[in-house]
Amino acid sequence: MATDAVIYxxxxxxxxxxxxxxxxxxxxxxxxxxxxxMDGTNRGQDRSQSRAPETELIREAQAGSRAAFDAxxxxxxxxxxxxxxHLTGSEQDAEDxxxxxxxxxxxYIGNFRFECSFYTWIYRIVTNLCLxxxxxxxxxxxxxxxxxxxxxxxxxxxxxxxxxxxxxxPARELDRKLLxxxxxxxxxxxxPRERMVFELKHYQGLRLRTIGEMLNTTEETAKNTLFRATxxxxxxxxxxx
Amino acid sequence: MDCEIAHDRIVAAAYGELPDEQIHELERHMxxxxxCHKEREAMLALxxxxxxxxxxxxxxxLIARSRLRLEEALDALPAKRWYERLGQRMMNNFxxxxxxxxxxxxxxxxxxGAGVVGGYEFAQGRAARNAxxxxxxxxxxxxxPGVTPAEIANISxxxxxxxxxxxxxxxxxxxxxxxxxxxxxxxIRQLLMLASQDSASPGxxxxxxxxxxxxxxxxxxxxxxxxxDALMVALRYDxxxxxxxxxxxxxxxxxxxxxxxxxxxxxxxxxDSDPHIRTAAINILEPVEADTSVRQVLSSVxxxxxxxxxxxxxxxxxxxxxxxx
Numbered sequence: 001m002a003t004d005a006v007i008y009x010x011x012x013x014x015x016x017x018x019x020x021x022x023x024x025x026x027x028x029x030x031x032x033x034x035x036x037x038m039d040g041t042n043r044g045q046d047r048s049q050s051r052a053p054e055t056e057l058i059r060e061a062q063a064g065s066r067a068a069f070d071a072x073x074x075x076x077x078x079x080x081x082x083x084x085x086h087l088t089g090s091e092q093d094a095e096d097x098x099x100x101x102x103x104x105x106x107x108y109i110g111n112f113r114f115e116c117s118f119y120t121w122i123y124r125i126v127t128n129l130c131l132x133x134x135x136x137x138x139x140x141x142x143x144x145x146x147x148x149x150x151x152x153x154x155x156x157x158x159x160x161x162x163x164x165x166x167x168x169x170p171a172r173e174l175d176r177k178l179l180x181x182x183x184x185x186x187x188x189x190x191x192p193r194e195r196m197v198f199e200l201k202h203y204q205g206l207r208l209r210t211i212g213e214m215l216n217t218t219e220e221t222a223k224n225t226l227f228r229a230t231x232x233x234x235x236x237x238x239x240x241x
Numbered sequence: 242m243d244c245e246i247a248h249d250r251i252v253a254a255a256y257g258e259l260p261d262e263q264i265h266e267l268e269r270h271m272x273x274x275x276x277c278h279k280e281r282e283a284m285l286a287l288x289x290x291x292x293x294x295x296x297x298x299x300x301x302x303l304i305a306r307s308r309l310r311l312e313e314a315l316d317a318l319p320a321k322r323w324y325e326r327l328g329q330r331m332m333n334n335f336x337x338x339x340x341x342x343x344x345x346x347x348x349x350x351x352x353x354g355a356g357v358v359g360g361y362e363f364a365q366g367r368a369a370r371n372a373x374x375x376x377x378x379x380x381x382x383x384x385x386p387g388v389t390p391a392e393i394a395n396i397s398x399x400x401x402x403x404x405x406x407x408x409x410x411x412x413x414x415x416x417x418x419x420x421x422x423x424x425x426x427x428x429i430r431q432l433l434m435l436a437s438q439d440s441a442s443p444g445x446x447x448x449x450x451x452x453x454x455x456x457x458x459x460x461x462x463x464x465x466x467x468x469x470d471a472l473m474v475a476l477r478y479d480x481x482x483x484x485x486x487x488x489x490x491x492x493x494x495x496x497x498x499x500x501x502x503x504x505x506x507x508x509x510x511x512x513d514s515d516p517h518i519r520t521a522a523i524n525i526l527e528p529v530e531a532d533t534s535v536r537q538v539l540s541s542v543x544x545x546x547x548x549x550x551x552x553x554x555x556x557x558x559x560x561x562x563x564x565x566x
Binding site: 066070073077082085091094095099102103176179180182183184187201203204207223226227230233234 | 283304
């Protein structure tokens with residue numbers, strides 16, 4: 001089972017190219033680690049080398065070892081939080097999804113049969129929880145245009161974005177901020193499933209086949225969902241001008 | 242390629258999901274289709290726009306907070322009891338077995354087959370042991386309807402069947418028959434000779450030897466390789482003294498001419514248990530009393546025979562023939 005992952009330090013995601021991306025902005029290479037260290041180092045090699053120890057950790061966790069489960073949590077917690085944070089736009093919601101996802105994993109790890117990678121299994125739990133969250137928001141018609149932290153304060157997206165263009169231009173900064181809000185609004189108008197597929201493909205860099213497995217569907221269906229999502233986004237962004 | 246397909250492929254290519262050969266085909270299409278070329282530009286612009294909402298790495302505080310909250314929740318969970326862990330382990334093992342249904346079925350079939358064969362062998366062994374330890378009846382069972390043990394000539398083989406425990410016995414059956422004819426008839430004489438050696442009844446032997454001896458005394462075809470041999474065998478080996486007596490009487494005419502008869506008579510003189518036969522042997526040896534071997538036997542008998550009468554007779558014979566012939 002290929003482990004699709006994205007490794008890009010914060011800010012380098014989505015660098016544009018004039019032509020097709022010779023090296024796509026989101027790398028989908030088997031064996032690449034989904035864990036990105038804060039210093040941006042690539043842990044792909046570590047992940048492939050730790051495959052066997054991960055199996056042992058899983059077995060130990062299945063046997064009841066709390067320490068083994070804690071080790072598994074540490075391997076995947078950053079990816080889970082990153083996904084949940086970007087999808088929900090709220091640290092509190094991301095924390096709730098984190099809590100719920102790993103409690104479920106702890107409760108049902110005995111049912112893990114190594115039919116897929118543990119990464120896929122965890123992500124399946126997380127994406128389902130995120131979909132539930134998105135559906136609840138649709139029902140409540142909540143639409144976070146910005147990311148807020150636990151205290152409710154808006155998180156300055158620009159502070160985490162590395163940009164070779166000058167930060168000294170306030171007008172440009174405002175433009176970027178407004179653009180970010182427009183993007184979030186457009187994303188909020190997608191269906192939960194379209195939102196999830198676009199998130200996993202564009203922002204998380206997973207392969208469509210992996211996305212299909214996580215969402216319990218086929219690669220073809222995931223591809224069509226992506227087509228619809230991009231069309232809708234272009235339409236919404238065009239309307240919001 | 243139509244433009245609708247091209248638009249979908251533009252999206253796939255933008256995310257690296259289009260095979261190389263389709264990229265080439267798409268490039269050729271876009272070279273001649275301005276609308277699709279614009280579509281690609283729009284897709285790339287969307288990708289750039291989407292990066293205006295960047296993915297943030299979770300802050301250390303968020304990670305720590307989440308981790309702490311999770312640990313508190315895990316600590317609050319009750320520990321799994323031993324039977325829950327055991328049940329879970331059994332379910333895992335069962336689930337593992339489900340991934341090899343063919344192997345599981347084969348294992349089951351092999352186990353059932355081994356059980357059937359083993360049970361069958363055990364049952365057969367027990368039945369065989371019961372058959373061996375069963376007591377034999379006091380009365381010999383009838384072999385076959387109408388066949389009595391007396392009619393059985395001999396048992397040629399005994400075979401025990403392993404599967405059924407049955408015993409197969411092969412035997413030769415005596416078939417009583419009757420033949421009549423003159424004593425000169427070769428078949429009658431052959432049966433007489435057979436009867437003198439093989440019959441279990443001393444009376445039958447006595448009759449056969451008596452008849453053959455009468456023939457020999459009468460000088461009727463008492464050939465060396467025929468009746469005469471049968472009489473010598475009877476004289477040497479028959480257990481019945483009466484039969485031996487008659488055989489000796491039948492050989493009397495041939496003591497002078499047949500050395501083999503003389504030796505048989507001398508053996509009877511030396512070793513026969515019946516003193517009457519030994520005494521008769523001395524009388525029969527009269528024509529050859531001067532024979533060296535005869536005199537030697539007479540000397541031995543005169544010295545060592547248990548019977549005093551035989552010793553006396555022997556001495557009388559020896560005194561009668563002083564010189565050696």
